[in-house]
Each structure stands twice: as C-alpha cells, then as structure tokens.
Amino acid sequence: MTGRPISPEPRHLPDRRIPSGARPRTREHVLTVAAWLAAVLVVSVAAVGCAYLLWRGVPTLGRALFFGDTPPLLAMAGLRPVWDGIWPACAGSLYLVGLATLLVLGPGVGCGIYLAEYAGPRARRHLGLAVELLAGVPSIVMGLFGFTLILVLRRTFVPQANTCLLLAAGCLALLVLPPLVVSTRAALESLPHGLRLTGAALGLTREQIVFRVLLPEAGRGILGGVMLAMGRAAEDTAVILLTGVVANAGLPAGLLAKFEALPFTIYYTAAQYQTEDELARGFGAALVLLALSGSMMLGAGALQRVMERRHKGEDAWN
Template identity: 45%
Template structure:
C-alpha cells in the first residue's frame, strides 16, 4: 500500500456516497409520502361526514372514514400488549436472574429463532390453529381480533424478553448486592430494587415492541383483518386495521379519492410508529 492518500480518499468518498444514497432514498420516500398524504389529512379522512362527537361516542357508525381502522389498530396494540407484557417481562426476568447458564443457552436459542421467524409463518400458525379449533371444538370461532392479538403477542414477546433481560443484566453489581446484603430475599431485591432501576430501559423496549405490533401486516391479514367491519365491538369478530387498509387499498383502489385515503392512512401509520419511536428514544435518553 504505497499510495496512502489515494486509498484514503477513495474510502471516504465511498463512505460519503453510501451515506448520501441512503439518506436521499429515505428522504425521497418520506417526502413523497408527505407531499401526497398531507393534502388528504383532515377530519373528513378520519370521520368521513359523521359528526366527530357522535363518532367518538359510537352513536353513529363511521362509513368511509379511517376511524374504524385506527381504533382497530389501537385495540390490537392494547390486546397484544395485554398478552405479551406479562409473559415477556417474566421470561426476561427469569433469564437474567434465575436461569442457570445451560438453561439460558437453550432458551436463548429458542428466543433467537422466535425473534427471527417470518411474521407470515406466525400468521399461518394462528390461522391454522383457529381453523382446527373451529372444526373440532368451537363452531363459532373464526379468525378475529383475539386471534390476531395473540399472534402479534407471539411476534413481539422475544423483543420484550430481550430488552428486559439486557436492562436487568446491565445494572451495576453494587446495586445487585446491596439488597441481599441488607437481608432482602431474591424476590424482594428484584421487586423493590432491580426492576424499578431497570424500568425505564424496559419501557423503552416495550414501546418499540408496540411499534412492531402496530405496523405488522402479514400476521393480521391471515388472522382476521377485513376490509370493512366498522369500529370493533367484540374481540371475536373481524376488524379493520391501518396497515391492512393500506395494503388492501393499494391493491384494490377504484378511484383517486380512495387512493388519497390510503396515502392519508400511510401517513397516520407513519406518525404513530415514528411517534412511538421518538418516545422510546426520549425515555432511553433520560436513562443515560
């Protein structure tokens, strides 16, 4: 390597190019979406022509607006977190505090696989199990909000496990030893010292998991999301959701106004996911 400067210049030129390509690609996508989506963002997009208060208090059903899809997505997030949080956090605590190293290895491998399973596989699993139960046990059971939420929970549990485990493991050893030195049991130490100390980090991980369950489309399209269902009123019925609405409209739109609605929906979904991301970032930042 005789010519130092030429290699140096080439390497930094290459790095600059790559960074530029990526940045401009992202900005193009976001700009394109904002350019087309912003004009369709208004109350009519969400509520159609139904009066806002009537729609919010469920006096009137909203037809043609995005309200059912937004509430569907929120219901999905809420339900999937209801299932995923206790199990995920418990598993994370077990891995970091109780598991022996052999157990930790086996479980770690399983959760690595769980985390990288394609979401469509999880969706197919949920769908097949539902059909199986429908045929043999519960005649009334169809793909529905509950099934989707369970599948989404399966999808995000490994993320919650990972962030809980890392948050607890990265606590300084002094903190870990003080409680037991004062006579606290393992559980007391965990409950009064370790979990509160790690809480912010754990919450940051949870919020990112919420973002994943808000955006996932592959799971819900197999397990109960439908094109029109209205605001969800039962966990045993089909429902609308933002990501599915975007996918469905992109494939089936009949006119420009429907397409504009999809742009609006994409923008709203982007705001939800981006907002959650920023929130998680803010919390994590406060930890340091």
C-alpha cells in the same frame, strides 16, 4: 559520501510501509468516495420519500380524513357507521395493539426477569435460543400459525371457530414477545453489580432485591421494550392478513369479530383504490400510521439510551 550502495531496494521499502502522498492510496480513496456516494444517496432517498409522503399526506389531515361526513362524536361512540374515513381502521389498530400488549406484558417481562435474575446457565442458554428462534420467525409464518390454530379448534372443540380480533392479537403478541424479553433482560443486566451486593448486604431477600430495587431501577428500559413491542404490533401487516382483517368491518364488534386495521387499509388502498379521494385517504392513513408506530419506536430507543447512560459511570467503581 561513499560506501553506501545505491540500489532501488532501500528507497523503495519505506514507501511501501508507510503510504504517503507520493503513492496513490487506492483502498481508502475508493472507500471514501463510495462512502460519500452512499451517504448522499441514502440521505436524498430518505428526503425525497419523506417529502413526497408529507406533500401528499399533510393536506388530507383533518376531521374529514378520520370521520368523513359523519359527526365525530357519534362515530366515536359507534352510533353511526363511518363510510369514508379511516376511524374504524384506527380504532381497530388501537384495539389490536392494546390487546396484544395486554397479552404480551406478563409473559414478556416475566420471562425477561427470569432470564436475567433467576435462570441457571443451562436454562439461560436454552430459553435464550428459543427466544432467538422466535425472533427470527417471519410474521407471515406467525399468521399461518394462527390459521392452523383455527383449523385445529374447528376440528376439536369449537366447530364454528373463525379468524378474529383475539386470534390476531394473540399472534401479534407472540410476534413482539422476543423484543420485549430481550429489552427487559438487557435493562436488568445493565444495572451495576453494586446494587445487588448492597441489597444483599442490607439483609434484603432476593425477591425484595429484584422487585423493590432492580425493577424500579430498570423501569425505563422495560418501558422502552414495551413501547418497542407496541410499535411493532401497530405496523405489522402480514400477521393480521392471515388472521381476520377485512376491508370493511366498521368498529370491531367484539373479541371474536372481524376487524379493520390501519396497515391493512394502506395496503388495500394501494392495491384497490378506485377514486382520487380514496388514494388521498391512503396517504393520510400512511402518515397517521407512520406517526403512531414511528413515534413509539423512536421513543423506545430514546428511553433505552437514557437507561444505558445512567449507569455507565458506576461500573468503574466495582
């Protein structure tokens, strides 16, 4: 029992190396408390916001919200104008999203395929950088671009050019182009290498491999990208604010006409509502837009996750 010098040092050391119950473990304790607070805060804020929107929005849902006093069939055919319903805004949004999707589908998917399968390292780097730069552009600046486009057209070829549905759809298409390119590229690149090698070994040409084997395999991921783009196009307000949305246009009269859109109706209601009826309609519109754009984005996420999972195990073999 002799010989071992007793000093505070050796008893102190292990305590410092392995934090144990004796010593307060401040860092993780503080973090744990903060994490619980954050989780409770975010969940309760989301619950309160959601409940409030449902409480005010759900009672307004119904035929009157969309069409007011107008008979629905006549309104949908465009024979009678709708004064106190959100149908024109819904139709405007549908036109807008459809048109933007039509415009973005070719360039977006094509550019994604090019980046994933054909581009050399330099083209990959430069085009990738360009797409990333475009992804960061704020939507209001995209609206400003549309506006300058009109200014240029007025000065050159078409003196009577004005902001319109086609212009807004074009700007929206540019805005949602990057997500579509990134999703398409990621879907193709997530496929196992074995598919490409097998195709080559079977004597397929490169076009056959890409368009007959890889594209069908990546279909879900690409569809997810398209849905993501549609959801983004449906919710964006800032672009259409600068490219021709108005509060009262009725159903869009054509590609070169002004139009109404759901997100703008919601914004306009918050700023300018006069009666309780209008306010209720605003809540209804918010709920409809949430269902429309939210379901599309969530669907896109689900599709992409399915896609990821499908090929996860196969890479282990190669």
